[in-house]
Amino acid sequence: MESKDLAKKIAEMLDSKKAKEVVVIDIAEKSSFADYFVNATAGSERQLGALANDVEDKFAEEGVIPKNSDGRPQTGWILIDGGDVIVNLFTQDVREKYTLERLWSDCEMTIVRS
Numbered sequence: 001m002e003s004k005d006l007a008k009k010i011a012e013m014l015d016s017k018k019a020k021e022v023v024v025i026d027i028a029e030k031s032s033f034a035d036y037f038v039n040a041t042a043g044s045e046r047q048l049g050a051l052a053n054d055v056e057d058k059f060a061e062e063g064v065i066p067k068n069s070d071g072r073p074q075t076g077w078i079l080i081d082g083g084d085v086i087v088n089l090f091t092q093d094v095r096e097k098y099t100l101e102r103l104w105s106d107c108e109m110t111i112v113r114s
Contacts, residue, residue, distance in 0.1 A: 003028075003084035006062055007036035010087060011112040013058050014040045019051055021095070022112035025104050035084040037104065041095050045073035048089055052078045055087050 007024050014022050019040035028035040042048035052069070059066055064082050071078040076094030080087040088100060101109065 003035040006064065006082070007038050007085045009062065010038050010055060010058055010082075010085065011040075011110075013054060014038070014051060015113045017051060017054055018043070018047075019089075020092075020113060023101060024110040024112065025101065026108040026110075027104055030104070030107055034081075034086045037086050037088060037100065039088045039090070039095070039100055041090050041092055043092075045076070045091065048076070048078060048091060049073040051089050052080060055080050055089070 004026075011022050011024050019042060021039070021041045023039045025037040025039065026035070027037055040051065042051050052073075056066060056069070059080070059082050066080050066082050068081040069078070076091040077098070078089045080089075090098075
């Protein structure tokens, strides 16, 4: 499966699980470490943990073994590295603090849910 299709599937799954501000960022031309970021906001720490489990399940369903997973719900940010697709899950305050979309603002972004 192409990384673009995988990023889209993960974003759609996050949207279906009521994640907020789901965005796919095409970083392929600006990055040597991945092709896409999928960023999403959880409404609570509990939802953050559940979304992380859902992302890991979706990767497994698509035959992708994540290289790494970092963070915990209590930190407000969980990163799941699926190789060409990296998923960043945040609580609202942590997402506003780090503003990854602004850092990658020169890349193409697809908003799945705002």
